[in-house]
Amino acid sequence: MWLSLIEKSEAIRAIYRDSIPPLENVTLHEIKITVGEDTIITIKIDITTLPGELPKKWQANEINTVQLTFDLIKARIEKFDLNSPVSMVTRICILEDSGSKRMTLTSSSNAEVLVIRSSWIYLQSISAYRNAYKAGSEYN
Structure with missing residues (x-):
């Protein structure tokens, strides 16, 4: 499961418990590249799979979208x-490959839109x- 490859993922487990959401039909919200000794690529996505029991603050705000922000360290x-529609991503796949993490964002046409490898x-x-x-x- 993708969550086991994410560092500091306790907040997701605390909120979603045993129903970890799939990274499917997500909206890519932002990509940010920070250059330096270790390049950091920040990926911000929106998912619509809500936890079974919403935190009280979320209930009060009648939320319908969860936003996850990931930092990929030592990334390339x-x-x-850029010719594929990048905002609507059918699937995000996170795998361990040759000692590094590989994040692949796939479009509805099953094309790889973005592939990032990081430590x-x-x-x-x-x-x-x-x-x-x-x-x-x-309501429409």
Whole structure:
């Protein structure tokens, strides 16, 4: 499972417990590259799979979207297809490969849109918000 390859992932397990969400039908929110001695690529995604029991703060805000931010440390981009639609990602696959982590973002046409290899993947943050666009579409 992808969560076992993520460092500092306790917050996801605490919120989702035994129902860890799949990284499918996600929205790619942001890609940020920080250069330096160790290149860091930050990936921010939105998922709509909510935990079975919402934290009280999330209940009060009537959230419908969870946002996960990952930092890929000592990262390098192996593939970045700017000709493919990059915002809607059908699947994110995280695997261990030859001692490193490999994150692959795949489009609805099953094309690899972005492939990143890194030494580590850290959960930087987990948050939630009410996506007005999604909320509006629930009633259409």
